[in-house]
Amino acid sequence: MPGQQGAAAPLERVVVAMAEQRGHVGGRLHADLTSHIPSYRAVPRELLDQIWHRHFQRALAVLREGTVPAPEEFDEADVAWDRVARGVPLGDGLRAFRRALSAIRDLFLAEAAERGLDPVLVVDRTKCLWELADVASLRIAAVHRQAEVASALLDARRRADFVRGLLYGTLSAAEIHSGAVIYGLHPSQRYRAIRAVPNGDADPDTLERSLESHSRRYGEGALLTVVGEAVAGVVQVKPEAGDLEVTAGLGPPTDLTAVHRSFRAAGRLLEAARAYGLRGVYDLSDLSWRVAVVAEPDLAELLLDRYLRPLEAEGEFGALIEESVRDYLEKGRRIRDVARSAHVHANTVRYRLRRFEELTGASLDAPDTVVELSWALAARALRTPPRHAARRARPRLPTGFQ
Missing domain, CATH: 1.10.10.2840 (PucR C-terminal helix-turn-helix domain)
Structure with missing residues (x-):
């Protein structure tokens, strides 16, 4: 249409003028984010510049065309994984994105006013930018939550693999030391392996949380995982079962590098305690020679x-x-x-x-x-x-x- 063709040239001049200021506005935005959103200080400048360039180019396309991409066209998975890995909360990520869109909107309004862009077109494209902010925010939130869930599952698998390797003696001394630091154990202290099975209505996940919570409540280290229908791991002190129906074997204290031997003893003690129909947590001092029976x-x-x-x-x-x-x-x-x-x-x-x-x-x-x-x-x-x-x-x- 003639009206649209007449507006295209002034609009393009505004877009070109905005593109020339991308680096300058991006620098101000970086300073603003690191000043007002502390978690973004962990994100390298070059990564922020890459994402800023992506958002900026997308916004310019929306200003030119007057249409907002569909949610599935927003590929934010790489950003979500990076932010989750760096511990940036979803709320901070959304705040940063909206600050970026606000900076683009302010730049558009300033350039449009300087070049006398048609007010009707200014209002239309401003609405498009706000719609872009809404659609992109929803998409960012969705992929961030997906990344959080996937990251949590990956962490849980890594944690479980470390515990199994520790208990079955398949880790090197270096792997044990680094894993201990990651999962809150003290490499220089002694731990006792535990193998436990729930009784009654309790399930392994509930039992794991209960036993680990008890140990940490008293400031003692513990690391447990669910292995089939049982719970296994290491603790520093003998847990109190309380009202929870559980049968457990507790191995002798040892260094983390030798905890696999404690784990074998815990298995024999668990087998004995279950054979006698006992409830609670039992070590060798409790069962003594009866384990041999x-x-x-x-x-x-x-x-x-x-x-x-x-x-x-x-x-x-x-x-x-x-x-x-x-x-x-x-x-x-x-x-x-x-x-x-x-x-x-x-x-x-x-x-x-x-x-x-x-x-x-x-x-x-x-x-x-x-x-x-x-x-x-x-x-x-x-x-x-x-x-x-x-x-x-x-x-x-x-x-x-x-």
Whole structure:
């Protein structure tokens, strides 16, 4: 149309005049951003100049054509990833973009006024710039959030890979040191490997957050990850399970470079604790030799045959004998304490103990008998049916568990 053709030449002169000032306006904008948006001080000047050039050229195209590109035409993924990596919040990125568009708008208005551009055209192109700001802001926000999610997932994978490498002994000393610094561990301090499984309604993710939160609440280092249905990692102190239903094995303290050995111990302790139906966090001082009962089933069978199965022929009385023998060991071989606990006469206890010796041919005064019988009783506890009606209660175990 004639009107549009007549306006094209003055508009182009305005656009050309603006293009000549791109570097000067960009310099002022850089100073403005680093002064008013502190997070942008981490962005190198050359990167800001590249993005400024992109925004500036896009704005000039909008001024020339009078149309705004569709959202999908805005390729801001590289900028979003860079800002996320540098810790620039989305709000700061949007503020910086709007300051850039405001600088372009002010430059347009100044050049349009100096060259007498048609006021109707000035209003139209100013509206286009504001529409560009809205469309681009939405697109920037969308790709920034996508980059944040992707970055978080990548960080989580890297974190999990580091924890697994630490626990399985596949990292070099240099990798352990650098990873420890990144994830808040102290390379010079000692840590304990932990392997934990949730019970009840708890899930591994909740358990991970709970155990790590407990450690950090007391100023202690911890790094955990979910491995299948379990949680594994390193802690500095023994976590308190609290109300959370969990069974966990805790390895001995060691340097980070040797924590894979602690992790193997934690696995054996977890296996033992689960076999006994325990709830809570257990280390070697809690379970002691009972860990070996789980690992040596053939020996357990031998000792069950030797000390407990001969009692089964006595029926209910055999069960009472076993109960008295168990209490006798747990109470330091004090007969009166056993009688008081069972609400029977001391002579009744003596009779049951004597009958045990007759049936098994063993002497309760012999050290080997005490050791082997304790092992057999611990093995018996492994064969106790689960207490479905009272899952929160700790099952009764041989000496040392109570």
